[in-house]
Amino acid sequence: MTPSYRVIPDRLVSPFAKALKSWESLLLIVAVAIFIANALASPYFLNAWNLSDATFNFTEKAMIAFAMAMLIIAGEIDLSVAAIIALASTMMGVAMTMGFGTPVLVLVGLGTGLACGAFNGTIVARLGLPSIVVTIGTMSLFRGISYIILGDQAFTGYPADFAWFGQGYVVWVITVELVVFAALAVAFGVLLHRTSFGRQVYVIGNNPVAAQFSGVNVARVKFILFLLTGLMAGVAAVCLTSRLGSTRPSIATGYELEVVTMVVLGGVNILGGSGTIPGVVIAAFVMGLVTFGLGLLNVPGIVMSIFIGLLLIGVIALPRLWAMRRRRA
Amino acid sequence: MTRLFASREALLAGVIALLLVLIAFRFPGFVTPANLASVFNDTAPLIILALAQMIVILTRCIDLSVAANLALTGMVAAMLNGMGVPLALILCGVVMLGAAMGAVNGLLVWKLDIPPIVVTLGTMTIYRGIIFLISDGKWINAHQMSDGFKALPRIAFLGLPMMSWIAIAITLGFAVLVGRTALGRSFFAVGGNPHAAVYTGINVGRTQFAAFVIAGAMAGLTGYLWVARYAVAYVDIAGGFELDVVAACVIGGVSIAGGMGSVGGAVLGALFLGIMKNALPVVGISPFWQLAISGAAIIIAVAFNARQGRAPGRIILKEAA
Numbered sequence: 321m322t323p324s325y326r327v328i329p330d331r332l333v334s335p336f337a338k339a340l341k342s343w344e345s346l347l348l349i350v351a352v353a354i355f356i357a358n359a360l361a362s363p364y365f366l367n368a369w370n371l372s373d374a375t376f377n378f379t380e381k382a383m384i385a386f387a388m389a390m391l392i393i394a395g396e397i398d399l400s401v402a403a404i405i406a407l408a409s410t411m412m413g414v415a416m417t418m419g420f421g422t423p424v425l426v427l428v429g430l431g432t433g434l435a436c437g438a439f440n441g442t443i444v445a446r447l448g449l450p451s452i453v454v455t456i457g458t459m460s461l462f463r464g465i466s467y468i469i470l471g472d473q474a475f476t477g478y479p480a481d482f483a484w485f486g487q488g489y490v491v492w493v494i495t496v497e498l499v500v501f502a503a504l505a506v507a508f509g510v511l512l513h514r515t516s517f518g519r520q521v522y523v524i525g526n527n528p529v530a531a532q533f534s535g536v537n538v539a540r541v542k543f544i545l546f547l548l549t550g551l552m553a554g555v556a557a558v559c560l561t562s563r564l565g566s567t568r569p570s571i572a573t574g575y576e577l578e579v580v581t582m583v584v585l586g587g588v589n590i591l592g593g594s595g596t597i598p599g600v601v602i603a604a605f606v607m608g609l610v611t612f613g614l615g616l617l618n619v620p621g622i623v624m625s626i627f628i629g630l631l632l633i634g635v636i637a638l639p640r641l642w643a644m645r646r647r648r649a
Numbered sequence: 650m651t652r653l654f655a656s657r658e659a660l661l662a663g664v665i666a667l668l669l670v671l672i673a674f675r676f677p678g679f680v681t682p683a684n685l686a687s688v689f690n691d692t693a694p695l696i697i698l699a700l701a702q703m704i705v706i707l708t709r710c711i712d713l714s715v716a717a718n719l720a721l722t723g724m725v726a727a728m729l730n731g732m733g734v735p736l737a738l739i740l741c742g743v744v745m746l747g748a749a750m751g752a753v754n755g756l757l758v759w760k761l762d763i764p765p766i767v768v769t770l771g772t773m774t775i776y777r778g779i780i781f782l783i784s785d786g787k788w789i790n791a792h793q794m795s796d797g798f799k800a801l802p803r804i805a806f807l808g809l810p811m812m813s814w815i816a817i818a819i820t821l822g823f824a825v826l827v828g829r830t831a832l833g834r835s836f837f838a839v840g841g842n843p844h845a846a847v848y849t850g851i852n853v854g855r856t857q858f859a860a861f862v863i864a865g866a867m868a869g870l871t872g873y874l875w876v877a878r879y880a881v882a883y884v885d886i887a888g889g890f891e892l893d894v895v896a897a898c899v900i901g902g903v904s905i906a907g908g909m910g911s912v913g914g915a916v917l918g919a920l921f922l923g924i925m926k927n928a929l930p931v932v933g934i935s936p937f938w939q940l941a942i943s944g945a946a947i948i949i950a951v952a953f954n955a956r957q958g959r960a961p962g963r964i965i966l967k968e969a970a
Contacts, residue, residue, distance in 0.1 A: 397766075443948065449955050452711070452766055453895070453905045457947030460892055464941025471937050577770055590764050620786070622884065626778030633757065633771040640761045 343587035347602045354606060358613035365616060372493035376563065377615075378582070378608030379497040380556040381575055382600070385582040386508035387549040389600045392583055393512075394524045394545055395592030396451040398440060401553045402575035403462035408432035408557035410466040413475025413567040422482045429561070430554040436462055437550015441543035459576070466569040475567040486563025497559050501604075504552070509597040521545070525592035574625070581632040582607055590636065607631075657902040661917045665924060672928050679931050686809060692923025693816035694719075694871045698890070699897035699919040700823045700912060701867035706898055707836040708857045709843070709907030710758060710765035715868045716890035717776035718750045720882075722872030724780050727789040727882040730798045739798070740873065747869015748862050750776060755861030759854035773891070780884045791880035802878045812874055819867070824912045826863075836860060840907025889940075896943045897922050900950040922946070 358365045365371075384401050391398055411432040412425045420428075440458055444451045488496040512518040520541050523531040532538050561567055586603035588595025607628070614624050673680040698715050705712045722743045729739050750772070757768045791799065802812040827833040838846040839856045846853055876882045901918025903910030922943060929936055 443952070447952060447955065449951055450905050453899060453951045454948060456892060456895060457899075457944050457951065460896070460940050460944025460947065462944070464938070464944050467937040467940050468935070471935065574774075577774060580767075580770065584767065590767050620781065622778050622781040622786075625774045626782075629771040629774035629778065633763070633768060633775075636763050636767060637757065637761050640763070 344596065344599045344602060347585070347587070347599065347606060351602055351606045351609065354609045354613065358609060358616070361613065362616040365613065368493045370616075372495060372498075374608055374612035375495060375498050375501075377611045378604040379495075379501040380559050380563075381579050381582060381607075382501055382604035383504050383556045383559070384549065384552045384575070384579045385586070385600050385604060386504055386597060387545070387552040388579050389583045389586065389588050389595055389597060390508070390512055390518075390521050391545045391549050392580075392588050392590060393592055393595050394521045394542060395528065396444060396542060396545065397455065397580070398451065398546065398549045399455040399576045399580075400436070400440060400459040400462055401549060401556075401579055402572045403459045403466075404433055404436040404550055404553035405557040405560060405572040405575065406466040406569055407436060407462040408554045409561040409567040409571050410469050410475070410569065412478075412557070412561055414469065416475060416478055422479050425478070425482055426485075426558050429558040430551060433550045433552070433554020433557060434547060435550070436553070437547040438543075440550065441546030444546060445539040445542040463569065470567070470569045476565065478561070478565055482562055483565065484562070486559045486561070497563075500555070500559065504555075505597065505601050512597050517541070517544075522593065525589075525594070577625075577632075578607070578628060581628055581635075584632060585635050658911065658913045658917060661901065661914065661921065665917065665921055668921075668924060668928070672932065676931050679928060686813070688923060688927045689816075689920075690810050690813045691927060692919055693812045694875055694887075695890075695893060695897055695919040695923055696816045696916055697819050697867050697871050697874075698894045699901065699915045700819065701864035702894045702898050703901075703903050703910050703912070703915040704823075704827065704833075704836050704860045705765075705857075705864045706895075706903050706905060707840045707907060707910055708853075708860045709840045710857050710860065711769065711895065711905070712751075712754060712861060712864050713766065713769040713891045713895075714750070714754060714773040714776055715864060715894055716887045717773045717780075718747055718865055718868035719872040719875060719890065720884070720886045720888075721750070721776045721780050722747045722869040723876035723886060724784055724789070724872075724882045724884075726873040727794060727798075727876050728783070730794055731789065736797055736801065740870075743869040743873045744866045745869070747872065748866035751861040751863070751865015751868070752858070754865065755858035758861065759858040762854075765857075777884065784882075784884065786884060788881060788883040789876075794877070794880060799877050799880050802874050812878060815870075815874065820912060820916055827912055832856070832859060837908055840909075842908070892947075893922060893943060896947045896950075899947050899954065902950075902954060904954055905951065918950075 388398060388401065408429045412429045415425055415428040436458070440451075440455055443449055443454050443458075485496055485500075490496055490499050512521065520531065520536045523534070523536055524538055524541055528538050556572075560572060564571070582603050583595070583600055584590055585606065586595065586600035588599065610627060610631075611624055614627065669680055678684065698719070702712060702715060725746060726739050726743050729742060730736075734742075754765070754768055754772055757763050757772075758765050802810060802815075804811040806814060825833075827836065835846065835851045835856045838849065838851055839853050843853050846856075875887060879886070897919040898910070898915055899905065899918070900921055901910070901914035901916070903915060903918075925942060925946075926939055929939055929942075
């Protein structure tokens with residue numbers, strides 16, 4: 321049905337010119353529409369502090385979504401990100417009970433994320449196993465280790481200065497997490513759209529065999545992408561643990577679904593080969609606004625998950641239905 | 650090829666036997682026929698769903714929504730029972746409802762060409778959410794269920810409860826389906842080489858659709874069995890069970906790349922996990938270890954499968970899109 325080849329242009333069309341007539345601009349219109357709809361539906365929506373709180377709905381997930389977007393563009397996927405958050409958070413809790421201070425806790429969180437990413441990357445890139453099954457396995461393994469360590473207990477009593485990452489403000493209503501989110505968005509945008517590494521990611525996603533023959537070290541690039549995804553899950557774990565102030569083994573359950581949804585909603589092709597970081601940024605805002613707006617209307621979390629699921633399928637299905645209709649006409 | 654499968658199943662059977670012998674040394678009570686029968690009965694839902702998942706994986710798809718499907722049909726069965734609908738009608742209803750949910754997955758994969766992992770990740774949360782909507786988040790407990798509704802899986806026949814017999818019957822049914830019918834053979838053809846399957850006149854999308862519908866029907870039936878056996882229905886029953894089901898398949902030698910797998914392998918994979926799950930508390934290991942163990946088992950099994958799957962002349966070029 322769809323053509324089995326894709327065209328890589330010799331020269332990149334300027335992302336700005338592309339953004340004007342693309343998925344991203346459509347998404348932006350949706351975001352603005354949801355914003356207006358929310359403002360009309362609830363009198364509590366247009367309030368700087370409420371909107372600031374609303375950013376927590378997506379900042380942590382979006383951090384992972386940036387790395388996941390690159391991974392999916394390269395034709396792989398990591399379903400273990402939520403489990404990495406759980407394990408990294410648990411390890412931080414262990415370090416905390418051993419009496420370490422905030423700098424060590426952060427290092428432990430990031431280090432655990434890197435280690436988990438390296439584990440996934442080694443198995444997928446070096447052994448050449450399918451990432452879907454491998455990360456379904458590590459998803460059980462990582463969270464399983466958290467359960468072994470914690471059982472039905474919880475770590476609480478993190479140091480007071482640790483709370484800064486998830487509860488602190490830089491200026492006025494701008495949270496620390498929002499600043500981290502923005503900095504990472506720029507960093508990943510540059511990495512994917514302005515470096516040769518980013519180009520290699522696209523090439524691998526379009527044709528791994530051709531990439532290999534044109535001198536791209538496919539295994540190494542994939543390994544680095546898993547490493548980055550693990551690291552971002554570690555960053556998200558630091559923020560989430562700091563925000564909640566406690567660790568349970570069930571922390572961040574189901575985040576992998578929302579991260580993948582965010583990436584796909586951002587216009588990244590689930591089969592790999594195309595997608596942009598600006599798209600993911602807008603998708604993060606869309607999802608944050610939707611969940612926050614529904615929350616203000618007292619819609620329970622599990623019903624929101626229906627919306628997320630419908631969004632995930634709808635966003636892929638609608639363009640395909642559209643294309644089918646156009647072919648018939 | 651058949652020798653490869655045979656050796657794989659023999660190996661797995663050997664591992665299971667070894668596991669039982671090791672447990673028997675310290676805890677002879679575990680390997681008494683009565684206890685083994687109860688372990689088998691506990692594993693019955695996993696066996697049924699592993700077989701269902703196997704045919705889906707054979708066609709190069711995956712169904713992560715089986716556990717949510719099970720939970721939703723289970724809830725509907727309990728609610729129908731509360732309204733006084735006769736058991737026979739409930740049984741027909743759950744199978745049809747399960748099949749319908751499988752059909753939704755299948756249609757999205759067949760007609761819209763959406764990757765199965767995305768479709769079923771989405772429907773998984775949607776089906777779970779629907780349970781909350783129809784039940785208002787409330788539990789349906791044992792005293793709200795009729796005796797006949799709860800009794801069916803427990804009726805003893807020749808020493809085994811009906812639940813075990815249903816699992817055995819379904820295993821035999823799948824053996825016939827996969828080995829003796831055109832549809833069953835086309836599952837292998839579609840997964841082994843979709844292009845070749847098209848040239849032999851097999852409709853790839855329709856075959857995948859059929860696999861999803863059968864898997865959904867099995868999940869629906871299991872939904873009733875689960876709710877009737879444990880005499881409770883709520884939003885989160887069988888949460889995360891889809892991972893156990895996939896694990897059972899992978900351990901049983903079903904290749905995630907499609908086209909390779911057997912009924913015996915899937916059943917043994919499910920039994921391996923079932924014995925592990927039941928043995929952990931007996932051996933004195935905290936049940937919290939179970940998640941990590943099944944995760945490790947998936948990784949080891951998939952690495953092992955890849956090693957075995959690298960037979961000369963299999964797939965040399967993966968499909969580009």
